[in-house]
Amino acid sequence: MMQNLPDVALSAWNAYRAMEQSKGEYFAYLTELERKYEHGGSRSNSEKHRLERQLNQHDKQVAEFRQAMRTLKAQDASAHQALIEHITLLNAEIGSTDGVRRNSPYKAS
Numbered sequence: 001m002m003q004n005l006p007d008v009a010l011s012a013w014n015a016y017r018a019m020e021q022s023k024g025e026y027f028a029y030l031t032e033l034e035r036k037y038e039h040g041g042s043r044s045n046s047e048k049h050r051l052e053r054q055l056n057q058h059d060k061q062v063a064e065f066r067q068a069m070r071t072l073k074a075q076d077a078s079a080h081q082a083l084i085e086h087i088t089l090l091n092a093e094i095g096s097t098d099g100v101r102r103n104s105p106y107k108a109s
Contacts, residue, residue, distance in 0.1 A: 005086065006079040012068035013083060019065045022058040029054060 005013055029051065033043055043051075073080040 005083060006076065008076045009072055009079040009083045012065070012072045012080075013086075015061070015065040015068040016083075016087060019058070019061040022054070022061040026051070026054040026058050 033047055033051070037043065069080065069083075072083065
């Protein structure tokens with residue numbers, strides 16, 4: 001059954017999803033490069049720059065999520081707690097190595 005987070009929590013939830021997306025993209029490319037060079041060779045400057053850009057994007061997403069959570073906690077402590085509980089449950093159910101959380105019972109805006 002589809003559940004809804006309080007509307008006030010959706011901004012922080014979307015920030016969480018964006019953070020997880022950027023993490024997944026970074027690790028997917030890193031894994032691709034590790035496979036490519038597992039028998040020797042080294043990353044090109046282009047590959048290094050792409051990794052750096054992806055890591056910088058992820059850092060930005062982490063900062064945005066942290067700010068969204070601080071804002072949510074100040075606005076509505078119970079919605080903040082509900083989101084924390086949801087994220088905790090979600091990570092426990094599907095593991096934390098997936099990168100992108102697709103199976104949430106909560107709708108995002």
